[in-house]
Amino acid sequence: MIATSLKRAATRAAAAVCALACAFSLAACGSDESGKIRIGIKFDQPGLGFKKSGTYVGFDVDVAKYIAKKLGYSEDQIIWKEAPSKQREAMLQNGDVDMILATYSITDERKKAVSFAGPYFVAGQDLLVRKDDDSIKGPEDLNGKRLCSVTGSTSAATVKEKFASEVQLMEQPGYAECATALFSGIVDAVTTDDIILAGLASASRGKLKVVGSPFTQEYYGVGIKKGDTELATKINFAIAEMVNNGAWERAIQDNTAGTDYTPNPEYNPPTANEGEEL
Structure with missing residues (x-):
């Protein structure tokens, strides 16, 4: 009985040490x-x-x-x-x-x-279009066009409020789905941050392109x-x-290989100075 009690106590002590170590460790x-x-x-x-x-x-x-x-x-x-x-x-x-x-x-x-x-x-928020589409050079060209963005995103709302009130919005659960809709001709453009669009364009193997006119930061x-x-x-x-x-x-x-994407040189590369004085 004494040996059993000592064993249980040792187990509890080890668990306590592990819990204490967790509290001070960077990793869980x-x-x-x-x-x-x-x-x-x-x-x-x-x-x-x-x-x-x-x-x-x-x-x-x-x-x-x-x-x-x-x-x-x-x-x-x-x-x-x-x-x-x-x-x-x-x-x-x-x-x-x-x-x-x-x-x-x-x-x-x-x-x-x-x-x-x-x-x-x-x-910067930008537009993704089909490689052979030169009719859309910026958000002002979207009136009467079909635009895709992700459900809950503010990107499409920004376009409609500031640039193209007559744009037709289509929402999808993710940007990959928007890219598929664009490639198949269901929509005319996709909007979100330019580097996200550049990634989609790169994955399309030259079938899609970023317009290259960012209008937010x-x-x-x-x-x-x-x-x-x-x-x-x-x-x-x-x-x-x-x-x-x-x-x-x-x-x-x-x-972003295979695209003509270049980060906006006015803002990139940025200076990393956030969070040092809180």
């Missing part, structure tokens, strides 16, 4: 995540964050890998987690991930719940836990180094 407790970094990305955005045959590719992925390496993590120490737009703040607040790179625009409203490092890219940041200025400073240093040594430009080119 458990053999699968111990000593690793958990990064949230999109799994369904070609050119940015895309899950392909068990691997992860895209510009966001490349930036995340670079940052992780500067933080002391190899690629096999990264745990990739899907970060749907509506769940990003909750994932950071709950400690499900250590950072998020998922076309995550820095806004004052979001900064009430989480902090950001970066920005690492400045996107979206500052993509690295989402982190609220108030973590030390981590923000480290991430900003990594982003600045990536820009200065040419790795940032190479990542853009690799992930």
Whole structure:
């Protein structure tokens, strides 16, 4: 009986030590995540964050890998987690991930719940059209046209309110579905951030193109836990180094290959200075 009691006490003590270690660890407790970094990305955005045959590719992925390496993590120490737009703040607040790179625009409203490092890219809302369509050169040309965007997105509303009140809107659950509708002739254009459209154009193998007339600015940041200025400073240093040594430009080119896409030079590459003083 004494031996059994001692064994139970030892088990409880070990569990308590594990729980305490979890509280202070960057990664969650458990053999699968111990000593690793958990990064949230999109799994369904070609050119940015895309899950392909068990691997992860895209510009966001490349930036995340670079940052992780500067933080002391190899690629096999990264745990990739899907970060749907509506769940990003909750994932950071709950400690499900250590950072998020998922076309995550820095806004004052979001900064009430989480902090950001970066920005690492400045996107602009643009249009995707068929390669042989020269009739649409900007949002002003969309009156009477059929436009696709994702359900719940503000992109289509921006076009209708500011540029083309007579545009016909079609909503789809994802941008891949919009691209399919565009290729098949069901719609005339797709609208969202230009780098997302560039990824879709690259995946189309030359059948689709980005118009190249961005009309908004979206500052993509690295989402982190609220108030973590030390981590923000480290991430900003990594982003600045990536820009200065040419790795940032190479990542853009690799992930938009086969298109004529060029980031808006007025805003890119951006200066990463967000989140160091909160």
